[in-house]
Amino acid sequence: MSDRTILLVDNEPVYLQLAQEYLERHGYRVICAADAVTARQILLETAVDVAIIDIRLLDDTDERDREGLHLAMDTMWGRYVPKIMLTRHESVANAVEALRPLHSGQAPAVNFIMKHEGFPALLTAVEGALHVDVVKLRRFLYLHFNYSELRDLCFDFQVDFDTLAGDNKRDKVRELVAYFERRGRVRHLLINSRRRRPQAPW
Amino acid sequence: MDQNCRILLVTNNPASAWVKAVTRILTQMGEICLVSAQDAAAACQEGCYDLALMDTSALAEDAADLVAELADCQDNLPIVVVTTSPTWQRAREVFLAGATDYVRRTFDEEKLRQLCQSAITRRKAVVRPNDSLGG
Numbered sequence: 001m002s003d004r005t006i007l008l009v010d011n012e013p014v015y016l017q018l019a020q021e022y023l024e025r026h027g028y029r030v031i032c033a034a035d036a037v038t039a040r041q042i043l044l045e046t047a048v049d050v051a052i053i054d055i056r057l058l059d060d061t062d063e064r065d066r067e068g069l070h071l072a073m074d075t076m077w078g079r080y081v082p083k084i085m086l087t088r089h090e091s092v093a094n095a096v097e098a099l100r101p102l103h104s105g106q107a108p109a110v111n112f113i114m115k116h117e118g119f120p121a122l123l124t125a126v127e128g129a130l131h132v133d134v135v136k137l138r139r140f141l142y143l144h145f146n147y148s149e150l151r152d153l154c155f156d157f158q159v160d161f162d163t164l165a166g167d168n169k170r171d172k173v174r175e176l177v178a179y180f181e182r183r184g185r186v187r188h189l190l191i192n193s194r195r196r197r198p199q200a201p202w
Numbered sequence: 203m204d205q206n207c208r209i210l211l212v213t214n215n216p217a218s219a220w221v222k223a224v225t226r227i228l229t230q231m232g233e234i235c236l237v238s239a240q241d242a243a244a245a246c247q248e249g250c251y252d253l254a255l256m257d258t259s260a261l262a263e264d265a266a267d268l269v270a271e272l273a274d275c276q277d278n279l280p281i282v283v284v285t286t287s288p289t290w291q292r293a294r295e296v297f298l299a300g301a302t303d304y305v306r307r308t309f310d311e312e313k314l315r316q317l318c319q320s321a322i323t324r325r326k327a328v329v330r331p332n333d334s335l336g337g
Contacts, residue, residue, distance in 0.1 A: 090290055092290050092293055095293040095294055096297075096304050096305075099297035101302055103323065107297070111298065112290070112294050112297075157278075158278070
C-alpha cells in the first residue's frame with residue numbers, strides 16, 4: 001500500500017466511485033470531494049500528495065463552468081500540491097489555461113487528462129506528478145554539495161542564496177527545495193543538481 | 203515596454219508572411235535572432251535569450267522535443283509555441299516539455315507584443331528571488 005494520498009474532485013458520482021476504486025487498487029489512498037468548497041477544505045487540512053480535479057464542478061453541460069480550474073489556481077497560502085486537471089470535454093483553451101505557467105511561474109496543473117483516455121492514463125499522470133522525490137533530493141543536495149557549491153547552484157538559477165531561510169546547511173537545502181516546489185520547478189533543480197554530480201548515487 | 207530584449211525566433215519557414223511580420227513587429231522590442239529548428243539549440247547555448255518564439259509550421263522535428271531541448275539549454279527561457287492548428291494534445295505535449303505558452307498564429311501586432319511581453323514578464327517573476335522565501 002502506498003503512503004501517497006490523492007484528492008479526487010468531481011461532481012460525477014459514478015466517475016468518482018470508479019476512479020477511486022481504480023486508484024485504490026493501485027495502492028493509493030483516495031479522498032473524494034464532489035465540490036470545490038469541500039476540496040479546498042481538504043487541501044488546507046490534509047496532507048495531499050496530488051489532486052485530480054475535474055474542470056466542470058458545477059454543471060457538466062455548461063461550458064463556462066471552470067470551477068475546477070479556479071480551484072487549481074488557488075495558491076492555498078503557498079501550500080503546493082501538484083494538480084491534474086480532468087475533463088470530459090475537449091478544449092484547447094482549457095488545456096492551455098491548466099498548463100500555462102502563471103505570473104508566479106507555476107502552472108495551475110502539472111497535467112491535463114481527458115476522461116476518455118481511461119484510468120491507466122490517469123494513473124500514469126499521477127505517477128508523473130509524484131515523480132520527483134523531494135526527500136531524496138534534499139538528501140542528495142545535503143550529502144553531495146558543500147556550502148559554496150550550493151551557492152553556485154543558486155547563482156545559476158538566479159536565486160539569492162543569502163535570502164534562503166536558515167542558519168545551517170540542512171535548513172538552506174530544505175528552503176531551496178521548497179522554493180522550487182512552490183514554483184513547480186523542482187524537476188529542474190533535480191536535473192541540474194544530478195548533472196553536476198553524475199557519479200553520486202541517487 | 204522592454205526595448206532591449208533578445209528574442210530567438212525559431213522557424214523553418216523564414217520567407218513566410220508571418221515570420222516577416224513578426225520580425226518587423228518584434229524588432230521594436232529588441233534584437234531578433236532568426237534560426238532554423240535544427241540550429242535552435244546551438245544558438246541557445248551560445249547566447250542568452252529573453253524569449254524563444256517557435257513557429258511550428260514546416261517543422262520536421264517534434265515540437266515538444268524541440269521545446270525540451272531549448273529548455274535544457276537555458277534555464278528559465280520562456281518558450282512560446284505558435285501554431286496554425288492548435289489541439290489540446292499538442293498543447294499538453296509542449297507544456298509538459300517546458301513551454302511557457304501555446305498560441306494560435308496571429309498577425310495582430312498588439313496581440314503579438316502582449317504575448318511576448320507577458321512571457322518575458324512571467325520569466326522575470328520566476329527568477330525574482332525574494333518574493334516568497336519568507337512566506
